[in-house]
Amino acid sequence: MTAQITKPKKFALTTPLYYVNGVPHIGSAYTTIIADVIARYKRLIGEDVLFITGTDEHGQKIQRTAEEKGLLPQDHCDQIVASFEALWQKLDIQYDRFSRTTAPRHQAIVKEFFERVWDNGDIYLAQQQGWYCVQCEEFKEKRELLEDGCCPLHPNKKAEWRDEENYFFKLSKYQSKLEELYKNNPQFIEPESRRNEILNFINQGLQDFSISRVNLAWGFPIPTDPDHTIYVWFDALLGYVTALLDPEEEPTLNNALSDWWPINLHLIGKDILRFHAIYWPAMLMSAKLPLPQKIFGHGFLTKDGQKMGKSLGNTLDPFELVDKYGADAVRYYFLKEIECGKDGDFNETRFVNILNADLANDLGNLLNRTLGMTQKYCQGSLPKMTATELPQEHSLKTIGLTLGEKVINAYETLKFNEGCEEILTLIQAGNKFIDEQAPWRLFKEGKQAEVEKILYGVLESVRLAAYLLAPIIPNLSSKIYQQLGFSVDFNQSDRLNEVIPFAHHSQWGKLAVNQGLAKPQPIFAKLDLPSEDNP
Numbered sequence: 001m002t003a004q005i006t007k008p009k010k011f012a013l014t015t016p017l018y019y020v021n022g023v024p025h026i027g028s029a030y031t032t033i034i035a036d037v038i039a040r041y042k043r044l045i046g047e048d049v050l051f052i053t054g055t056d057e058h059g060q061k062i063q064r065t066a067e068e069k070g071l072l073p074q075d076h077c078d079q080i081v082a083s084f085e086a087l088w089q090k091l092d093i094q095y096d097r098f099s100r101t102t103a104p105r106h107q108a109i110v111k112e113f114f115e116r117v118w119d120n121g122d123i124y125l126a127q128q129q130g131w132y133c134v135q136c137e138e139f140k141e142k143r144e145l146l147e148d149g150c151c152p153l154h155p156n157k158k159a160e161w162r163d164e165e166n167y168f169f170k171l172s173k174y175q176s177k178l179e180e181l182y183k184n185n186p187q188f189i190e191p192e193s194r195r196n197e198i199l200n201f202i203n204q205g206l207q208d209f210s211i212s213r214v215n216l217a218w219g220f221p222i223p224t225d226p227d228h229t230i231y232v233w234f235d236a237l238l239g240y241v242t243a244l245l246d247p248e249e250e251p252t253l254n255n256a257l258s259d260w261w262p263i264n265l266h267l268i269g270k271d272i273l274r275f276h277a278i279y280w281p282a283m284l285m286s287a288k289l290p291l292p293q294k295i296f297g298h299g300f301l302t303k304d305g306q307k308m309g310k311s312l313g314n315t316l317d318p319f320e321l322v323d324k325y326g327a328d329a330v331r332y333y334f335l336k337e338i339e340c341g342k343d344g345d346f347n348e349t350r351f352v353n354i355l356n357a358d359l360a361n362d363l364g365n366l367l368n369r370t371l372g373m374t375q376k377y378c379q380g381s382l383p384k385m386t387a388t389e390l391p392q393e394h395s396l397k398t399i400g401l402t403l404g405e406k407v408i409n410a411y412e413t414l415k416f417n418e419g420c421e422e423i424l425t426l427i428q429a430g431n432k433f434i435d436e437q438a439p440w441r442l443f444k445e446g447k448q449a450e451v452e453k454i455l456y457g458v459l460e461s462v463r464l465a466a467y468l469l470a471p472i473i474p475n476l477s478s479k480i481y482q483q484l485g486f487s488v489d490f491n492q493s494d495r496l497n498e499v500i501p502f503a504h505h506s507q508w509g510k511l512a513v514n515q516g517l518a519k520p521q522p523i524f525a526k527l528d529l530p531s532e533d534n535p
């Protein structure tokens with residue numbers, strides 16, 4: 001008899017390909033952290049993951065930025081790309097592919113795709129007149145602009161009048177097909193508020209959009225007319241497809257789409273929703289290709305209510321933030337404190353307070369004090385008992401038994417803040433349990449079995465919390481697991497599900513009997529409040 005080998009499920013996800021008009025800021029980091037958490041979660045449950053990020057390097061915005069710096073566009077792009085890569089390393093982002101739209105093989109993919117759409121009769125030449133926001137690389141309706149003619153997302157940049165001959169894509173032809181798509185797949189655009197935004201927009205009737213520019217050197221030429229340059233967005237969206245090629249593979253659409261297409265999730269900010277939820281599926285329909293499964297548009301990190309952005313310069317330096325507080329702290333804060341989908345203001349005092357409360361006081365302290373007591377009362381090894389010996393009404397067991405399922409559901413639906421809250425409930429209950437049960441008193445009274453029972457329940461709670469938080473705080477979870485006697489590093493991305501199988505470790509009561517415990521060491525030192533609050 002031959003054993004049946006079931007192949008793991010595949011999951012491909014992307015961040016936007018970020019414009020290289022400036023070094024990455026905390027907003028770019030926000031999307032990439034969320035995508036990394038999803039990728040890590042999917043790997044942990046044993047799925048085969050392809051996590052794509054990268055950079056969008058063409059267009060007027062980049063050409064102008066390079067000119068201002070007196071650099072060749074390609075040199076400018078290379079410099080900025082290096083800082084993106086450095087930031088992802090600093091934040092422990094485990095991406096599989098970094099897609100750059102200036103890669104020569106990307107040009108081959110764009111050309112082949114363009115030709116498909118052209119052959120389908122969906123491209124024509126016409127006059128384009130309108131207001132163009134170079135920062136968005138998008139035409140805007142007059143009514144969308146602020147009174148002074150600036151784009152609301154870029155209130156320091158005036159939209160520019162354009163009147164030129166462009167190639168157009170027949171978006172209007174796909175109106176009813178797109179309506180059908182949204183109707184038959186209510187989960188294609190999430191969250192609900194973003195879906196409604198797109199439904200409202202499409203209800204006004206879709207207009208064809210121009211997919212070429214004249215008088216712009218920095219980009220790929222239109223294959224049928226080299227006087228025109230392909231519109232940066234047409235090119236950029238295809239960067240997701242190029243990323244699917246294996247490193248040495250010949251760049252053809254067939255090769256690119258053979259293994260990982262269609263992509264399961266495009267994670268983006270709400271600023272680029274229309275491109276992904278309308279233009280992109282229509283372009284794919286025109287090329288007769290399957291559509292991605294889901295577009296999720298999260299909210300903005302804001303400063304005084306305004307979107308933080310490279311163009312506006314009202315951002316925070318993520319390098320500084322990580323240097324000061326560590327990668328896990330930054331990752332945790334954004335996932336726990338901001339509902340994925342809603343906007344969130346960043347405030348450093350709040351940041352420090354949350355981390356001190358959750359990671360230093362609740363989680364770190366619970367591990368530390370419980371391990372300390374285990375050293376003192378149980379000679380440093382795990383109480384010789386199993387979770388089945390704990391009564392059904394045990395307060396931590398009650399929470400722990402259903403926690404895994406709740407947290408899985410939170411990860412699957414991108415409700416990370418709810419997942420974190422659920423886990424914190426167990427941690428806080430653990431601290432309360434120790435205070436109430438006072439094992440130090442029981443130890444003095446010689447009630448060793450009771451002491452062991454208490455410590456086991458609490459250590460198991462910390463273990464379960466650490467496991468379920470591992471996609472968010474991989475370094476802290478590794479430290480906790482190691483102190484609990486497992487030789488595990490959650491940053492080891494392959495075979496994690498074999499070493500610490502999800503089906504087992506995500507459940508309550510799996511701490512092994514007789515496991516050797518390490519000496520307690522604080523996992524997260526309390527942070528100082530930023531200087532303006534700490535005179």
Ligand SMILES: Nc1ncnc2c1ncn2[C@@H]1O[C@H](COP(=O)(O)OP(=O)(O)OP(=O)(O)O)[C@@H](O)[C@H]1O
Nearest residue numbers: 018019027028031268269300301307308309310311
């Ligand atoms: N303030 C923000 N909050 C959340 N995500 C952001 C923010 N700013 C940028 N992003 C992420 O980056 C994507 C946009 O990338 P882009 O390279 O255009 O950055 P940008 O800083 O918004 O640039 P610019 O200010 O020039 O428009 C968004 O879709 C989102 O994924």
Ligand SMILES: [Zn+2]
Nearest residue numbers: 133136151154
């Ligand atoms: Zn704009």
